[in-house]
Each structure stands twice: as structure tokens, then as C-alpha cells.
Amino acid sequence: MKILVCISNVPDTTTKIRFKDDNTAFDTTGVQWIINPWDELALTRAIELKEASGGAIEKITVVSVGPKTAEPTIRKSLAIGADDAIRIDAEPTDAYFVAAQLAVVAKDYDIVLNGIEASDYNGSAVGGMLSEFLECPSISAVSNLEIENGEVKVSREIDGGTEVLSTQLPFVAIVQKGIAKEPRIPSMRGIMMARKKPLNIVEAVDAETLTEFENFELPSAKAACKMVDAENVKELVDLLHNEAKVI
Amino acid sequence: MNFEFSEEQLMIQQAAKDYAERELIQDVLERDAKAEYPTRHVKNLAELGFMGMLVDHKYDGGGMDTVSYVLAMEEISKIDSSLGVIISVNNSLVCYGIEKYGTEEQKEKFLKPLARGEKIGAFLLSEPEAGSDATSQKTIAEDKGDHYIINGIKNWITSANTASTYVVAAQTYPEKGHHGINVFIVDRNSQGISLGPHEDKMGMRSSDTHSVMFTDVKVPKENRIGDDGFGFTFAMKTLEAGRIGIASQAVGIAAGALDRAIKYSKERKAFGKILAKHQAIAFKISDMAVKVENARNLCLKAAWLKDQGKPYGMASAMAKQYAADIAMEVTTEAVQIFGGYGYVKEYHVERLMREAKLTQIYEGTSEIQKIVISRALLRD
Structure with a gap:
């Protein structure tokens, strides 16, 4: 059995977000790049499964669509424990384009893991599209994934409970927090082995980009906090009623 | 000149930071209060490879360079310098000494389990009356032909209770002064070794420190490191390397206090505005940051020289003296910025201040570093 984990290269979650070119593009100056936290959890679960599989899972591959600058992030996945990696050499322009690229690689794997969203653009679309390209099932919001005697069992959180599903292989699991305890x-x-593991670079295939960024807007600055003296309840009520208009 | 770190160095720094911020922070205050040894963390950090990170792959170590080590030590010590000293003593005193000067047999038998972190090492040089003055060793190692018999007392021994491998300095030829000193690898479970009570320290309370008594302890001859009388040189050379670890630990303590002071200055209000908007506080932060950056660069320079195989004795002494002294200054200022909150345990900065003090004392006091530096500069 072979597992493919799809990795997005995203800005560190503490990055101060700035835009350039008239707010049409993300300014990457000084940004630190990390593995998308959901993808990192997916990778962690894949490694746990492989370690417990007694050899039944022969390989974990990570794949990422991105330019050469994404390689440190890919190598970090190799350091964490993936066996090999593929970088599809293209700018990840939109979900459709990325899914089309991943599909070429993913057809050789039994289980394909995707984070439920990427912490940069929160697209949440690649996993579903990928399963369409592969013509295989996809299960979203997976919070647990077990393999017993070659049978895959997944759990997902549903309103007021948990749902357990079995699925045929290959399939795409779109995973959320809980899939692994922590990365x-x-x-x-x-870390020392990471450079010795194969990182294969493949050409992108022709695929359309269906969506385009028009522009970005930062959330409006937080309004100044008004302090009201603890004695002065009347003033507080007055402000809530007349100024904030919440009561 | 290149100030860029390699991908591997950055990954190690991040790994240390992740472990410290995720795991060490959870029980650091409790372990400090109870003076409790961090057994679980030592095991986890050993599995990640930190306990023997500087040792060559050939001997089951991490095969990392000293620059990576400096980065890791800082991140660990920002949160918990007790772990910092446990890692430092194992790596840069015990493992380094055996790897550099030990025989193949000694490396096979003692270094490998230490590098894997399965066993912990301790370095026994200080005595009740020989701290800075390491030449006046009163512990005696009597040459009995195929073995030595060791008698004496060693003081302030980090990891004394947890360690299973001791590297012990002792005098074989008192008449030869420091040229008569030898060092031995001693199994902690040898007959005749007993420990004094756990030292109730001011800081780094989670590392275990004891005095160790030797009464007719038999040590096989093959456990001596280096030629007869090599002990003092061994001790000085390993301390030269050890200083880089302790200097980086001091940088971590200072940087940890600075991080906390910055965060607090942006949150706490006084006279209608946040502390950061008061120049008195903002300038303190600026002074602290310049000191931390200077100390960090001195550590990295010493580490780089060592990695290049160039002499680094003076550089590591400069790093150790400066980093330890500024750690004391920076943590004291951090407590000042926190005011009353800084004086209570919950806010960590008083703990960092207590920890900083030790970096000016152990592995060569700041005054001893000045002797090393001035001698190197004023030599004819």
C-alpha cells in the first residue's frame, strides 16, 4: 500500500500579511514558509500508520505544486519521515490547476491525504477536485483514519456525534484537526537524511486556471478600546445603547 | 562573510523551538518549584537526537555542526535552561572529550550509548577547594599497575544522580602539579562511589546537582583518557568547547526574558498607554535587544571557528563571559519592566534571573574568562 500526502507551502501562521501591486498580490518579502498545518498533521498520521503497519504500507510520498523556493518545506516533510517527494514545477495558481497537476501523480497511490484547507488562501477545494480527476471516492473532514487488515476506516465529526465509514481504495481523505495529535x-x-532522500521534479501538465485574484482587502483595523470606570455603569449602558448600538 | 543559516540548521532550530514551546513550557514552573529532574523530557530529547547532536554519525550521534548546537541551545534555554545544561554537559563536555581524545574501544563502549542518549554523562572536575583553580586537585588516582584507585570528593556535579558515565579528573603525581592530573571514565555504579544530598540550588533547579565521594574506587587502566598526565589539558580543552554551550544557554535565558518583556510591554498599560509607548521602557527593550544580539553573534562566531577547525579558545571565552554577564543584566531589566508581576513566579522572568546567575559562575566564572581572554591578548 502506498500513501501520498499533498503538501502546501504556506506563510508561517504568525506572518504579518501585506499586499503589493495595488492589493492584487501577496507580498512575500521576509516571509517564513512552513508546511500547511493541516497537511503536516496528515503527514504525521501517514507516518504513524506506516510505523504500525508492519511493512504493509511500503511508502509515503509527499507532493507539492510549487516553484523551487518550496523545496525547503518539502525537505522538511522528508525530515519528518516521508520516504520520497515530488515537486511539480509550477506556480500553484488556483485549486483546479493544482488538482489537475496532483492527479497525474496521485493515480499511482492507494490513499491520498489532503489537509482540509491551506492556511494561506483557505481554498478547501483541491481535495474534492482531485478525487473527481481520479474518479475515486473522497471523504471530507476526516478526523481519524485507521487501517485494519488492509481495510480503511475513517471517522468524521458530524453534528452531535461521529460517523464511521469504510471505503474502497484508492480514495482521497480530506483531513482536519484531530487526525494526528500534533505534528x-x-x-x-x-534532518540529516532529508537531503539524501529522492526529491523528484516533474514538469507541469497543461491545465487551465479557472479563477483569478482581483484584489485583497485587509480586515479593518481594530477600533480603539474605550475604558469605562467600574463605578460608572450608567455611562457603560449609555455607550452600549447609543454608540455601539448593541443593546 | 555569510550570515545565512543552512536549511538543516534552521530545521534544528525550529525542532528545538517546537519542543520547548510545546512540551518544556508545560511543567517548567512546577519542576522549578519542586526541583524535579525532567526524566520524560531528557528521554524525548534523546530520541530526537539532542543528547548527542555533536557526535559523529559513526558513533551514533547526530553529526551536527556547532552552529546548529548554538541555535538549539538558545531555543531550549529560552524556555528551560535546566534542560540546556543537561544537554550541554552531555554533548560538549562528556561526549566531546571522549570523541576527541578517547580510544576506539572507549568510544565504542562509552561514547555510543551517551550519543544515543540512552546513558547520561557527568563531568567531575570541581572540588570543595578547587573550582576556578582546577589545578589544585585533591582527589587522588593512585597507579596500581593494571588499575587506578581513586579517593576524594567532587563538587557541584551536574547530572550526578542521573548519569551512569562519569568523566573524573584526579591527581596521580601530586609533585608534578597540574601535569600530574589524569582523567578517567568511571562507571557510576562502581563500588565506593556515593553521592551527597541533592543541592538545593537558586536556579536551574530541575537539573540534579550533587557532590560525589570516591572511596577506594577501582578503575581499570584502559579507562584513562589520553597519555599519563594528560588530564589537565583534557579538562581545559573540553571546557573550551563547553563554554560555547553555556554561552548559548545564557543567550537563550536573556532572549527568553527579552521576548517576555516585549510581549508584556505591548499588553500592560500605565498612565493611559501601553508600556511600550513609554520611552523609559522602550529604551530598556532596545538596550536588552542589542546585548542579546551581540552575545548571540559571539556564540555563533565561536561555533563557526570550531566548525572550521580554527582556534576558538578566546572566542568561546568572550562569548561565555559576555553572554553570561548580559543574561544577568537583561533578566534583571525584564523583572524591572514587569514590576511586581516580575517578582512572582508565575511570570517566569524571576526564574530566568535566578538561572542567569549560574551562567556567570559555572564552567569558568566570568572572572576566569577574563583571565583566558587577557592572557591570549597579552601573551608575549
Whole structure:
């Protein structure tokens, strides 16, 4: 059995977001790049499954659509424990384009893991599109994934409870928090091995980009906080009623 | 000149930061209060490879460079410098010394389990009356032909209770002064070794420190490191390397206090505005940051020299003295910025201040570093 984990290269979650070119493009100056946190959890779960599989899972591959600058993030996945990696050499312009690229690679795998969203654009669309390209089932919001005797069982949170499903293979799991407890920290050995593991670069296939960024808007600045003296309840009520208009 | 870190160095820094911020922070205050040894963390950090990160792959170590080590030590010590000293003693005193000066047999037998972190090492040099003055060793190692018999007392031994491998300095030829000193690898479970009570320290309370008594302890001859009388040189050379670890630990303590002071200055209000908007506080933050940056660069320079195989004794002494002294200054200022909150345990900065003090004392006091530096500069 082979597992493919799709990785997005995203800005560190503490990055101060700025835009350039008249608010039509994200300004990447000084940005630190990380593995999309949901993808990192997916990778962690894949490694746990492989370790517990007694050899039944022969390989974990990570794949990312991105330029050469995404390679440190890809190598970090190798340091964490993926066996090899593929970089599809293209700018990830939109979900359709990315899914079309991933489909070429993903057809050789039994389980394809996607984070439920990427922490940069929160698109949440690649996993579903990918399963359409592959003509295989996809299950979204997966919070647990087990393999017993070659049978895959997944759980997803539903309103007021949990739903357990079995599925045929291959399939695409779109995973959310809970799939692994926390991302695995790479060991020294893993870090040193990362450069020795294969990172294959493949050409992008022709695919359309269906959506385009028009412009970005930052959320409006937080309004100044008004302090009201604890004694002065009347003033507080007055402000809530007449100024904030919430009561 | 290149100030860029490699991808691997950045990954190690991040790994150390992740572990510290995720795991060490959870029980650091409790372990400080109870003076409790961090057994679980030592095991986890060993699995990640930190306990032997500088040791060559050949001997089951991480095979990392000293620059990576400096980065990791800072991140760990920002949160918990007790772990910092446990890692530092194992890596840069015990493992380094055995790897550099030990025989193949010694490396096979003792270094490998230490590098894997399965066993912990301790370095026994200080004595009740020989701290800075390491030349006046009163512990005696009597040459009995195929073995030595060790008698004496060692003081302030980090990891004394947890360690299973001791590297011990002792005098074989008192008449030869420091040229008569030898060092030995001693199994902690040897007959005749006993421990004094756990030292109730001011800071780094989660690391275990004891005095160790030797009464007719038999050590096989093959456990001596280096030629007869090599002990003092061994101790000085390993301390030269060890200083880089302690200097980076001091940088971590200072940087940890600075981070906390910055965060607090942006949250706490006084006289109608946040502390950061008061120049008295803003300038303190600026002074603290310049000191931390200077100390960090001195550490990295010393580490770089060591990695290049160039002499680094003076550089590591400068790094150790400066980083330890500014750690004391920066943590004291952090407590000042926090005011009353800084004086209570919950806000961490008083703990960092207590921890900073030790970096000016152990592995060569700041005054000893000045001797090393001035001697190197004023040599004829």
C-alpha cells in the first residue's frame, strides 16, 4: 500500500500579511514558509500508520505544486519521515490547476491525504477536485483514519456525534484537526537524511486556471478600546445603547 | 562573510523551538518549584537526537555542526535552561572529550550509548577547594599497575544522580602539579562511589546537582583518557568547547526574558498607554535587544571557528563571559519592566534571573574568562 500526502507551502501562521501591486498580490518579502498545518498533521498520521503497519504500507510520498523556493518545506516533510517527494514545477495558481497537476501523480497511490484547507488562501477545494480527476471516492473532514487488515476506516465529526465509514481504495481523505495529535518534530537523523532522500521534479501538465485574484482587502483595523470606570455603569449602558448600538 | 543559516540548521532550530514551546513550557514552573529532574523530557530529547547532536554519525550521534548546537541551545534555554545544561554537559563536555581524545574501544563502549542518549554523562572536575583553580586537585588516582584507585570528593556535579558515565579528573603525581592530573571514565555504579544530598540550588533547579565521594574506587587502566598526565589539558580543552554551550544557554535565558518583556510591554498599560509607548521602557527593550544580539553573534562566531577547525579558545571565552554577564543584566531589566508581576513566579522572568546567575559562575566564572581572554591578548 502506498500513501501520498499533498503538501502546501504556506506563510508561517504568525506572518504579518501585506499586499503589493495595488492589493492584487501577496507580498512575500521576509516571509517564513512552513508546511500547511493541516497537511503536516496528515503527514504525521501517514507516518504513524506506516510505523504500525508492519511493512504493509511500503511508502509515503509527499507532493507539492510549487516553484523551487518550496523545496525547503518539502525537505522538511522528508525530515519528518516521508520516504520520497515530488515537486511539480509550477506556480500553484488556483485549486483546479493544482488538482489537475496532483492527479497525474496521485493515480499511482492507494490513499491520498489532503489537509482540509491551506492556511494561506483557505481554498478547501483541491481535495474534492482531485478525487473527481481520479474518479475515486473522497471523504471530507476526516478526523481519524485507521487501517485494519488492509481495510480503511475513517471517522468524521458530524453534528452531535461521529460517523464511521469504510471505503474502497484508492480514495482521497480530506483531513482536519484531530487526525494526528500534533505534528511530529523531526529528529536529527531525519534532518540529516532529508537531503539524501529522492526529491523528484516533474514538469507541469497543461491545465487551465479557472479563477483569478482581483484584489485583497485587509480586515479593518481594530477600533480603539474605550475604558469605562467600574463605578460608572450608567455611562457603560449609555455607550452600549447609543454608540455601539448593541443593546 | 555569510550570515545565512543552512536549511538543516534552521530545521534544528525550529525542532528545538517546537519542543520547548510545546512540551518544556508545560511543567517548567512546577519542576522549578519542586526541583524535579525532567526524566520524560531528557528521554524525548534523546530520541530526537539532542543528547548527542555533536557526535559523529559513526558513533551514533547526530553529526551536527556547532552552529546548529548554538541555535538549539538558545531555543531550549529560552524556555528551560535546566534542560540546556543537561544537554550541554552531555554533548560538549562528556561526549566531546571522549570523541576527541578517547580510544576506539572507549568510544565504542562509552561514547555510543551517551550519543544515543540512552546513558547520561557527568563531568567531575570541581572540588570543595578547587573550582576556578582546577589545578589544585585533591582527589587522588593512585597507579596500581593494571588499575587506578581513586579517593576524594567532587563538587557541584551536574547530572550526578542521573548519569551512569562519569568523566573524573584526579591527581596521580601530586609533585608534578597540574601535569600530574589524569582523567578517567568511571562507571557510576562502581563500588565506593556515593553521592551527597541533592543541592538545593537558586536556579536551574530541575537539573540534579550533587557532590560525589570516591572511596577506594577501582578503575581499570584502559579507562584513562589520553597519555599519563594528560588530564589537565583534557579538562581545559573540553571546557573550551563547553563554554560555547553555556554561552548559548545564557543567550537563550536573556532572549527568553527579552521576548517576555516585549510581549508584556505591548499588553500592560500605565498612565493611559501601553508600556511600550513609554520611552523609559522602550529604551530598556532596545538596550536588552542589542546585548542579546551581540552575545548571540559571539556564540555563533565561536561555533563557526570550531566548525572550521580554527582556534576558538578566546572566542568561546568572550562569548561565555559576555553572554553570561548580559543574561544577568537583561533578566534583571525584564523583572524591572514587569514590576511586581516580575517578582512572582508565575511570570517566569524571576526564574530566568535566578538561572542567569549560574551562567556567570559555572564552567569558568566570568572572572576566569577574563583571565583566558587577557592572557591570549597579552601573551608575549
